[in-house]
Amino acid sequence: MTDPAPRSSPRPAAEPVAVHVLLFSVLRENIGQPALQVDVPHPASVAALLEILEARYPPVASYRSVLRVAVNQAYAEEEAPLTAGDEVALITPVSGG
Amino acid sequence: MTDPAPRSSPRPAAEPVAVHVLLFSVLRENIGQPALQVDVPHPASVAALLEILEARYPPVASYRSVLRVAVNQAYAEEEAPLTAGDEVALITPVSGG
Amino acid sequence: MAARTFLRRTDTTWVQVTPEVLDTAAADAFLRTGQAGGVVLFVGITRRFTHGRETVKLSYDAYVPMAGQEMRRLASEAAQRWPVHRACLLHRVGAVPVAEASVVLGVACAHRAAAFAACRWLIDTLKAQVPIWKQETYADGSTEWVEGQG
Amino acid sequence: MAARTFLRRTDTTWVQVTPEVLDTAAADAFLRTGQAGGVVLFVGITRRFTHGRETVKLSYDAYVPMAGQEMRRLASEAAQRWPVHRACLLHRVGAVPVAEASVVLGVACAHRAAAFAACRWLIDTLKAQVPIWKQETYADGSTEWVEGQG
Numbered sequence: 001m002t003d004p005a006p007r008s009s010p011r012p013a014a015e016p017v018a019v020h021v022l023l024f025s026v027l028r029e030n031i032g033q034p035a036l037q038v039d040v041p042h043p044a045s046v047a048a049l050l051e052i053l054e055a056r057y058p059p060v061a062s063y064r065s066v067l068r069v070a071v072n073q074a075y076a077e078e079e080a081p082l083t084a085g086d087e088v089a090l091i092t093p094v095s096g097g
Numbered sequence: 098m099t100d101p102a103p104r105s106s107p108r109p110a111a112e113p114v115a116v117h118v119l120l121f122s123v124l125r126e127n128i129g130q131p132a133l134q135v136d137v138p139h140p141a142s143v144a145a146l147l148e149i150l151e152a153r154y155p156p157v158a159s160y161r162s163v164l165r166v167a168v169n170q171a172y173a174e175e176e177a178p179l180t181a182g183d184e185v186a187l188i189t190p191v192s193g194g
Numbered sequence: 195m196a197a198r199t200f201l202r203r204t205d206t207t208w209v210q211v212t213p214e215v216l217d218t219a220a221a222d223a224f225l226r227t228g229q230a231g232g233v234v235l236f237v238g239i240t241r242r243f244t245h246g247r248e249t250v251k252l253s254y255d256a257y258v259p260m261a262g263q264e265m266r267r268l269a270s271e272a273a274q275r276w277p278v279h280r281a282c283l284l285h286r287v288g289a290v291p292v293a294e295a296s297v298v299l300g301v302a303c304a305h306r307a308a309a310f311a312a313c314r315w316l317i318d319t320l321k322a323q324v325p326i327w328k329q330e331t332y333a334d335g336s337t338e339w340v341e342g343q344g
Numbered sequence: 345m346a347a348r349t350f351l352r353r354t355d356t357t358w359v360q361v362t363p364e365v366l367d368t369a370a371a372d373a374f375l376r377t378g379q380a381g382g383v384v385l386f387v388g389i390t391r392r393f394t395h396g397r398e399t400v401k402l403s404y405d406a407y408v409p410m411a412g413q414e415m416r417r418l419a420s421e422a423a424q425r426w427p428v429h430r431a432c433l434l435h436r437v438g439a440v441p442v443a444e445a446s447v448v449l450g451v452a453c454a455h456r457a458a459a460f461a462a463c464r465w466l467i468d469t470l471k472a473q474v475p476i477w478k479q480e481t482y483a484d485g486s487t488e489w490v491e492g493q494g
Contacts, residue, residue, distance in 0.1 A: 025405045025477035026489040066491075070475065073410040089407050089475065095492040096404065096411070096435060096476025097388050097447050097467055122255045122327035123339040167325065170260035186257050186325065192342040193254065193261070193285060193326025194238050194297050194317055219369035228392030228442045234463075235385040241454065242378030292378045304391065310464050313384075317456060
């Protein structure tokens with residue numbers, strides 16, 4: 001028996017997922033930008049994005065335990081998958097009202 | 098020993114206490130008047146006034162158990178004394194708001 | 195003719211019984227102060243339907259001077275129970291058409307929990323204590339004096 | 345440039361995020377209906393003193409489109425929990441001077457207990473869920489982003 005050649009060759013790596021990350025209030029101030037473009041390797045999830053941001057931006061790391069994430073304007077779980085072009089917002093504890 | 102004559106003669110009866118009684122809502126409608134002048138025999142109290150009104154006006158009798166009384170614009174107990182010229186209001190269960 | 199209006203207005207408390215339309219915006223403006231973080235307003239409105247019967251008119255009778263005094267007393271008692279910065283208690287008397295306000299009660303406190311509690315207490319206590327009576331006129335022409343729970 | 349306003353207004357629900365002054369009288373007028381007997385309004389106001397520190401300015405940052413969507417969601421959830429006839433949720437963003445309103449929430453129900461409960465729930469939930477952030481500017485010139493309890 002021989003394995004079919006095409007299956008044994010390395011599969012072409014999936015494209016990283018490019019997402020648009022919005023920052024508000026203290027994070028925008030501490031990072032110094034209102035938004036970031038981030039490429040998340042496949043399979044992209046909220047948790048994977050947060051890992052990247054945490055490593056790259058100390059303010060994200062310091063708020064990590066209280067941070068919520070919205071994907072396309074709705075709160076999302078950390079397991080939620082990301083798709084190219086998603087609008088992701090980092091939500092530190094809110095204080096409206 | 099003789100009793101002094103003036104003390105044994107009948108004492109002049111105290112004047113009855115004339116009060117002004119205000120009626121509202123269902124009592125005013127059922128009695129057909131907004132106010133009554135009532136003479137209450139001495140010693141006059143809220144309870145004594147209510148007894149007179151109850152005998153004279155059936156609508157007062159029918160509301161007697163839920164009636165509150167105000168004397169000079171403040172709620173008063175049944176034992177409260179009345180003085181000539183007092184403004185007394187009969188307060189059926191209120192329904193403002 | 196008995197008094198049809200009562201008005202006492204200080205820097206912190208505004209109590210009024212009046213046959214005129216009640217002005218919620220004026221109440222809100224009165225309650226605003228830099229000391230207060232939360233204002234709660236209750237506006238009581240003439241409802242068209244109650245238990246399925248259609249009301250075309252509400253009319254309020256009041257023992258006006260005593261109603262005013264009782265409303266002042268409620269304002270002081272609320273200020274003893276909660277840290278109230280400002281309060282307003284406005285009640286309309288006479289005819290009140292459907293969808294118009296019969297009562298406007300407002301409280302300004304530093305924090306919202308106290309403002310909600312004080313405003314709720316004011317309307318509950320007003321409905322039990324203040325000598326004002328509501329008469330419904332129904333669509334079939336009948337009238338009824340509403341009796342509260344005391 | 346991100347959107348600075350959000351507005352959805354139906355016959356029964358008015359949700360708005362805006363840098364303009366909030367109009368309590370318009371909110372009250374919107375909430376009036378012959379079906380409702382009780383309107384409860386909460387007005388959140390910029391307080392001059394918090395824990396003894398003097399605030400000269402409050403400024404609100406918001407993720408405006410999501411804040412609007414969340415406020416709409418709160419309105420629907422309130423209407424599922426209580427018999428709400430009308431609701432309005434208005435939030436100001438940007439600078440809000442002392443004694444001006446940052447938020448106006450109003451609920452109209454047939455009975456007052458539901459109106460109080462729904463209005464209280466709306467402000468509590470808004471403060472926990474809606475992506476809006478408050479920045480205090482104190483009299484000494486320092487600024488601070490306030491962090492809610494989540």
